[in-house]
Amino acid sequence: MWENTGDFEFRAWADTLRDASGAAIFSDRQNISNALDLDCDGRLDLMIGRLDGTVSRYEATKLQGEGVPTFELLDDTFEEIRIVAQITPSARHGANTLVFHDADGDDDPDLFWGDFFEPGLLLIENRGTCDAPDLTGAPQPFPLHDPVRTSGYNAPTFGDVDGDGGLDLLMGVLGGAFNANATTADNLLYFEQVEGRYELRTRRYLTQIDVGSEATPAVLDLDGDGDPDLVVSNKIDPDDLSTSRLHVLENTGASGDPAFRLGGTLDVRGAYHNAPAFGDLDGDGRPDLVLGTWRDELRYLRNEAGPDGSVRFAMVDSAFVTLTRGSNATPALGDLDGDGDLDLLVGESSGHINFYRNEGSPSSPRFVLVSDEWGGIKAERRSVPALADWDRDGNLDLLLGSEREGVRLFLGEGAAQEPRFVETDRLLPPDRAPAYSAPLPVDLDGDGDLDLMVGGVGGGLYYFERAGAP
Template structure:
């Protein structure tokens, strides 16, 4: 990483952070159709546009991912040209952000000034091309923002863009896509390799009209010395135009609207690169999640099992980076197969339930994707929660529903497990288990908060923040839910926020956690209410909005799922959090483990930044010294124990030394 954030932790009088957690992207393996994603617990991706290039001149291809949250994710290839292996120490590259409206960022790298290093470009949704000049070296890149519109012109790029020397004159020409019209604009570079001068030649290159979100990609796929054209479209397919001309005189022939039979769902973004060093191109395809239905996958990888002149594509995985089930990962856990470990279920906007079996054990989890349509269960906007409500030693399933896109109002579904602890068999018991003044959607949670050995019911509502409480006045075998209040303990939830009860402080009563959007600007957080009462008489006292310190990580997410369990059998609760983007985050509880350090945005691990501080930061005066081996952006920021930035001491491009 070329952007260094040096973090100083100072004491605070706010909530004492007595619990520590480590966000782990890859510690627990997940297998999906024979593939283990690189970082399964990354949280999912709603929008991916891949770009591969050798950014550090070490002879292998590094991977950049454009995404929605105004930043770039970078996976450095620490392997070889034959073996793609990435470093996931930090995903955010150089701290580059775009502050424009809707701030999509999709990096394209090209040596546009012919100085032997790669410069960076990105479009955004308002049509600007952003340009960062590489003022570093081929091995130590350092990017300086030059302009928000390349050469002061509006190129109307809202779908995709690419550079290609289409006329073989030694400089790069520019092709830009359109979101709304499906056209590709062609700008001929009439300048030189060192000084570009783009002139619009065609408003609709080759007469192409590919629907919305057009992504042009050039590649000599048949090794005949000229560039062929591939166009990603809004329907998730790829158009192919073969170049039957010469390197200096192109002549494109439309071959197919569905190249290789590839379909990634929506807004395909093709990127060719030889990542296995076998001399032919392999293919990554980014995507945008479909608006409805089960839509798993984040980044598709196709291996070329053909040759350099005749490509033949084999799908390797649709989840190259992480577990991603589409949109709104509403996760819940239970031991569904009676093997004494926790399995994972995820509801999503497609109304169905995905099942991930824990094939490991109670100490070392290992998850295997089984199905996206578990037992045919389908509930509109399904929000699942498992609980053995009839004391028959197997879990039953509660599902909240969502009104959108149309009535009826939301209801609570109960599916009874008529099978065994080892072989579940669910059947619908009720599609309207309790009555309530629900508005858009409800999320269930069950816990025994009065120590009477049966489970009480809580429902968070998606509109006005109500937290409904239904006391179970029945028995462990025969439930009877009786409405008590719409604001239990004065607690409000936000947007049907998932909640979970867990004795986090080992005082033998249940504490409460709510995954919510903060009141101060939209960041995701876990609210923590400590039970200061007894097991039989709860007294929830608010402790913090920032239990897991999401602000400490390079992620921008909304939370839609929350489950807590001791996944490593070390006596404390680990957290699994579902996100809007369709994936999961795993926070390992490291409380009391002195060898564990909570991850923060880290120093560049590869290029020898020297940093020192003294005396101890608890002193009134502290000095900070650092030495940079090459020009780069550096920031010295002060954070408190909650992971909140309280001061910036220095920021900007710094020279070596």
């Protein structure tokens, strides 16, 4: 519990909520509880939804303002509520969220319920009074005139979003039993309250970069204007669940002051978990594409750019490289043996790094496996490598993302023909990095040093500006 000390500042007030005997009060970890003065007696009531679809009610033993409250259990099956979704072949219940709000303006709080096995938002109207609540009625889909449907596990909250004095509804979609991949981007719904009715205005209230899930960024000058654009892939595209897509973010800003706008997608389809790496593999001066997939193969697409310099990729080989083990192939290109051509590192689900040396000609690459446990470097799971001269000493360095370990840095030392990579302090510890971190070192602000962009499990991008010497 945190106390509001004013000016949007909070301080820890209690390590956990406890009952009158001092025992900790537990909630199922998937459930979102709610606290309010339900019966207008000046004491907080703690309402906890349970996995069996029931509600437990606790009441504080102190009046509000008398210090950290302790709670007494009043009812383990409050109002005999039992939310059970009727799903063939049998009824189910599961993780849930609950919140109270006076939706009908009769001065008593009504109950809103979201559930893993419920695609909508349920309302149980309070038919009693402030000091004698009655929530025994049947749940109704909400909004009443046009019920919302999502992938399920909906989490509502009410507040004055538009500043007109009325309480509107924001609803997060945590993703339940009804194809959660479909709502990895359409996951924050805004309903405006208009004369007592709640009208859906948008399913994407926050207009930030969001490609769905497991964003993997890469940088490339896509339109030939000399500044870096971004290509961001995903696990499964929320607008087309049959594939992953490569989303284009065109840089429309000035040098050193980038600004990005969504510019559609590259015409590359046919696999899940696309992970791009760009580099000139055929010696024509144009960046080609090596594309990792959720399987164990990587694809090679040649850049057949038009006269205006814009890129256009054509498939050369859909199984250009096949891993010896693992899946979720994630490539990085760089000259690791000092012979002037691009070699290949591949991260994958086991956490190891696979090294393929380029033994082809300048116009026709041929990658040969050197090691599938390269350098003894390993992430716990889902290794995501990136190569760049991070410390500006002329040697390539390795940045390594993973499922839960943040972003690690390995500095390249020794001769260019036989580099060694030595781990230093983490660039981003786990508590500062998203899960499934996909690092991209890039100088977006034009100051001559590399900053860090990181894709994450939520489908967004994190940007960290470099501070101080490399």
